[in-house]
Amino acid sequence: MKGMASGVRNGGPKVEFDQQVPYDQYVRATTLHSLQRPVTSDPGEMSFLMISQVMELYFGLIRFELQQIQDRLRADDVWGALAPIRRASLHLDGLNAAWRGLGWMTPVDFQRFREQLGEASGFQSAMYRHLEMLLGLKSATLIRPFKRQRDVYQALTDGLAAPSLWDDVVALLGRRGYAIPQELVDRDFAAEYEPSAEVEAAWVKIYHDDRPDNELRLLGEALTDLVEKYGHWRDQHVTAVRRTMGAKAGSGGSSGLAWLQNRAAQPVFPELWSARTEM
Ligand code: HEM
Known part of the structure; x- marks a missing residue:
């Protein structure tokens, strides 16, 4: 049993470890699985809690990818930006699929644990909020709930004042010679984004340029896919x-449904959509 001593058995995986298994050191699975603390004994609550946690993780992952896209665009590397856009799009598919795990829940099922959630809300x-801000949905009001959590609030305040992914796209178009007003490039990034006729006109031009190596059109379509999938999350x-x-x-x-419908109607990357009317 020579193999057993070294922890290897007949070509199978290693089963002897001196300490915590390396998988746990890397993935932190024990920690992850210790984070489920339902507040009722209703068995349906676990789905609600864990799907919320899974979605939170996806929010973090997609935010990471959006930052990678910004990084590439700031370096004028449009081809390089396509890889993180594709990853973000696929993660949005994963995020959206997670809704299926709540498809069993009737209002009667929800009511069995809803009261116990108190004022807690995905809101x-x-x-x-980080994700939304990167997508260009800026609102000082929506980060106010975090005022008493200093580090969280600071990070959100920084996010509010920083350019969104769309601000970076607009700046890129300016650097590529499209007629983008300077005040748009130098705008107060914390303020709500106002759609611009010049940005819309730039996209119309880009889409009419059908050279196969027109990287900006590929960028436009890849971002359209991404935003469309984000829209699916909001709609679902x-x-x-x-x-x-x-x-x-x-x-x-909030008023609930009506408030959410109103929020979900706010356009992301507005000129990428409005330009289509002009093509
Ligand atoms: C069927 C289950 C769900 C119901 C009934 C529900 C209900 C609501 C309602 C009514 C709001 C509006 C704010 C409020 O007054 O509470 C809201 C906001 C929100 N919920 Fe949910 N939610 C559900 C599942 C989830 C899940 C699984 C997540 C994932 C983390 C989530 C994330 C959010 C977010 C991010 C907002 C803010 C949206 C915005 O600002 O536009 N919700 N939810």
């Missing part, structure tokens, strides 16, 4: 709310 997800959320709580008020204090 208070700081990572979601609205549908999940309508299905599981109708028009009741939200635990976060």
Whole structure:
């Protein structure tokens, strides 16, 4: 049994370790699986809690990819930006698929543990706000809930003042010779983004240029896919709310469905969509 002594058995994996298994050191699986603390004994609550956690992890991953895209665009490396855009798009597919795990929940099922959640609401997800801000949805009001959590609030305040991915795209178009007004490039990034006729006109031009190596058109289409999938998350959320709580008020204090519908209607990368009317 020579192999057994070294922890290797007949070509199978190593089964003897001096310390914690390396998988756990790397993935932190024990820590991850210790983070589920349901507040009721209702078995349905575990799905609600863990799917929220899975989505939180995806928010963080997609935010990471959006930052990689910004990094490449700032380096004028449009081809290099396509890889993180593709990754972000595929992660959005994963995020969106997670909604299926709540498809069993009727309003009666939800009601069995909803009261116990108190005022907790996904509305208070700081990572979601980071994601939204990178997508160009800037609002000082929506980061106010975090005021008492110093580090979280600081990071969100920094995110508010920083360029969104769309701001970086617009700056890139300017560097590539499109007529982008300087005040748009130098704008106050914390302010709500106002769609621009010049940016829209630039996209119309880019899409009409059908050279196969027109990297900006590829960028436009890759970003369109990404935003479309983000829209699916927002739409599925609205549908999940309508299905599981109708028009009741939200635990976060909003009117619920109507408030969410209004938010979901806010356009992301607006000129990428409005330009299509002009093509
Ligand atoms: C069927 C289950 C769900 C219901 C009924 C529901 C309900 C709501 C409601 C009513 C709001 C509006 C704010 C409020 O007053 O609470 C909201 C916001 C939000 N929820 Fe959910 N939610 C559900 C699942 C989830 C899950 C699994 C996540 C993932 C973390 C999530 C993330 C969010 C986010 C990020 C917002 C803020 C959206 C925005 O600002 O546009 N929700 N939710």
